[in-house]
Amino acid sequence: MLQTPSGGAGSGTAARDSGLMSIGTVLNVLRDEFPEVTISKIRFLESEGLIEPQRTPSGYRKFSAGDVERLGHVLRMQRDHYLPLKVIREHLDAMERGEAVPLPVVGRQRSGDDDAPQPQEARTVARVGRAELLAAADIDEEALEEWESYGLIAPLEDGAYAAEAVTVASLVAELGRFGIEPRHLRVMKAAADREAGLVDQVVAPLKRHRNPQTRAHAEARTKELAALTVKLHAALVTTALGVRLP
Numbered sequence: 001m002l003q004t005p006s007g008g009a010g011s012g013t014a015a016r017d018s019g020l021m022s023i024g025t026v027l028n029v030l031r032d033e034f035p036e037v038t039i040s041k042i043r044f045l046e047s048e049g050l051i052e053p054q055r056t057p058s059g060y061r062k063f064s065a066g067d068v069e070r071l072g073h074v075l076r077m078q079r080d081h082y083l084p085l086k087v088i089r090e091h092l093d094a095m096e097r098g099e100a101v102p103l104p105v106v107g108r109q110r111s112g113d114d115d116a117p118q119p120q121e122a123r124t125v126a127r128v129g130r131a132e133l134l135a136a137a138d139i140d141e142e143a144l145e146e147w148e149s150y151g152l153i154a155p156l157e158d159g160a161y162a163a164e165a166v167t168v169a170s171l172v173a174e175l176g177r178f179g180i181e182p183r184h185l186r187v188m189k190a191a192a193d194r195e196a197g198l199v200d201q202v203v204a205p206l207k208r209h210r211n212p213q214t215r216a217h218a219e220a221r222t223k224e225l226a227a228l229t230v231k232l233h234a235a236l237v238t239t240a241l242g243v244r245l246p
Contacts, residue, residue, distance in 0.1 A: 026063045029077065036214060050092075051067050079217060079220065127162055137170050144169070153169060172185065203225070
């Protein structure tokens with residue numbers, strides 16, 4: 001468990017007297033266990049609702065011991081259990097409510113003493129069958145085949161689909177109700193591929209690192225960058241259109 005430094009008498013600030021820490025101090029505390037953590041990462045986790053540090057009248061973040069402990073839990077579950085942020089948030093919120101909840105299993109798990117990198121294929125990927133995809137997105141075979149021809153949706157090697165394909169299919173269908181055809185969406189697919197390539201380029205050094213912990217961090221960094229990319233893309237589109245989303 002992460003411990004907050006104790007403030008001495010005469011520290012000169014109310015924040016220190018009350019045991020609160022600046023984001024820089026939190027970074028130094030966390031880096032002992034998480035050498036790859038950054039201030040941007042901490043801010044991102046705050047924006048995703050994982051932590052809620054206090055703010056001074058001038059807007060500076062001040063973290064309690066509980067905030068730092070929660071951050072440690074979040075980073076540990078990302079690193080050791082490869083859990084998405086939504087699952088981590090729900091798990092921690094349930095714990096704070098006093099509920100006895102088992103740790104969700106999403107993907108591969110790290111063994112305690114195994115420093116050998118796990119093969120990429122060993123991770124469990126949430127997937128759906130073709131019939132499930134058709135039913136979930138409320139589309140027919142003809143529509144799915146057309147979307148596949150434009151590369152909007154693609155099956156995995158075993159013929160199943162990643163669970164995210166349901167979201168893609170539902171959105172493509174929704175856009176179709178506005179007269180936007182699959183062929184019009186090729187530009188979006190091309191842009192998404194370029195953005196994914198940029199993220200892969202950024203995390204490539206982590207994936208090649210000799211330290212297995214650093215390599216494991218590559219997946220968490222990929223998810224973080226992907227979320228930021230999606231937010232930027234949405235902001236750029238709304239700015240270009242001169243509208244504001246609700």
